[in-house]
Amino acid sequence: QITLKESGPTLVKPTQTLTLTCSFSGFSLSTPSVAVAWIRQPPGKALEWLAVIFWDDDKRYSPSLKSRITITKDASKSLVVLTMTNVDPVDTATYYCAQWIPSGTPGEHWGQGILVTVSS
């Protein structure tokens, strides 16, 4: 059974750095073709793809956020971490991690999501 779960702060102040952790089970990020992505949804807005990290440590980022986000993995601990610097209230959103499928989109396994509010 594959599960993913996001964890991290639910309230951060503007200009701070946000660190979110995705803990997963049921698959290994050391296995070829496996990947994990981060997606977010601001309140009342559409889903937005943020980043993906592959089993071989290849990483891809949203062009609009590339300068502010970093994705890393610890395959031995089944963790993927998303770091976002200099957060702003517009970064308020529900953040999801999801297993990535080879065809280049999220698959059927997602975390429950974590609502992060950026406010002073």
Place this chain on the structure above:
Amino acid sequence: QSVLTQPPSVSAAPGQKVTISCSGSSSNIGNNYVSWFQHLPGTAPKLLIYDINKRPSGIPDRFSGSKSGTSATLGITGLQTGDEADYYCATWDTNLSAGVFGGGTRLTVL
């Protein structure tokens, strides 16, 4: 502004059929696979279609996917009130080297 264009809303009566379009370009839909997700408030998005027209286990055949050129379509037949949700298309954009989502379509079952 999303890279993929979806109609903001569609509606149909129970039992009827509806289609949701997703328009892109040669750098995304035109040369890559498409997935479709159903999203209900407070829940994680649910994969309905992947690889353009494949359904994960447990997804009824009322849901179908297709692609023509740089556009993809999600079809839902036998509409039920439980189908009311937001629907998103997603694919990979080769030029951006990034994943992309459509802007989402709100389905109302009248």
